[in-house]
Amino acid sequence: MKKTVLTLGLIVSGTSFTAQADTLLGLYAGAQGWNMQTSGGFSSDGTNADFNFEDQTNSNIYVAFEHPVPLIPNIKIQRTIMDTSGETTLNSQYTFGDEIYANNTDVSTDVQLTTTDFILYYELFDNDLISFDVGINAKQIDGEFLVTEKENPSTSSRESFSGPVPMVYSRLAIGIPFSGFGAxxxxxFLNIDDHTLSDYQAALTYSLMExxxxxxxxxLGYRTVKLELDDLDDIYSNLEFKGVYAGLEVHF
Structure with missing residues (x-):
């Protein structure tokens, strides 16, 4: 009888430890397709022109690791591509790089832009009904802008830039019991010196497997990214990227 009780106790203890480990330790990975609309402009002297950009579908991927060790933050790394292009007629004289473009000039624009977020965060609440995270985000911005005069393609300017920007980070998630749905x-966010950056997203979720x-x-969600840069590696911008996204997240 005692051996039976001891055996049952070991089985229950092992099951309890497995469930606790699954709750406290977690590796998350996700990928999203983002139907992105872009507005605003950029320059190399602070006099930004507003460009007409085409809608693009770009990607966002991320991984996150959560653990139970006190005082050591969890980590999330996220990489977002925000490439786009377009054409416009300038409504004033415009300077970019070493070129000066006259008023009423038709130009094409090409934007190659990638952001990489290195997020350190703490979980203040974490259960099936609600979770709340706060932390800091070092957003690395890497980009290349190209402006070309359409009637004279030899008149072209290309500028590359790169730099990290510190931001405040938070996340709130809620679950609807026994339904599989959540949100x-x-x-x-950052507002320091003359840089104003924000990166917000909201989504509905549904559990496909558990x-x-x-x-x-x-x-299924909506994301908005604003990059108001003031002399980041000699680049000024007032760009906004927004649109609907869909994705999958797996939790091991």
Whole structure:
């Protein structure tokens, strides 16, 4: 009898430890397709021109690792591509790089832009009903802008830039019990010196799979990124990227 009780106790203890480890330790990975609209402009002297950009579908991928060790933050790394292009007629004289473009000049623009977020955060609440995270985000911005005069393609200027920007980060997620549905809002923000940056997203989620080995969640949301840069590696901008995204997240 005592051996039976001891055996049952060991089984229960092992099951309890497995469930606790799955709750406290987690590796998350996600990928999203973002139907992105772009507005605003950029320059190399602060007199930004407003360009007409085409809608683009770009990608966002991320991984996050959560653990139970006190005082050591969790980590999330996220990489977003925000490439786009377009054409416009300048409504004033415009300077970019070493070129000066006259008023009423038709130009084409090409934007190659990638942001990489290195996020350190703490979980203040974490359960099936609500979770709330706060932390800091070092957003690395890497870009290349190209402006070309359409009637005279030899008149062209290309500028590359790169630099990190520190931001405040937070995330709130809620779950609807016994339904598989949930929602979250997530964002990073900075307003310092003459830089104003924000990166916000909100989504509805639905659990496609949930077991001890793997959880899979579908996401449908909306994201807005604003980059108002003032002399970041000699680049000025007032760009806004926004649109609907859909994605999948897996939790190991």
């Amino acid at each position: 979250y809002v997530e964002g990073s 077991n001890l080995a793997l959880d899979m969640t579908f996401q």
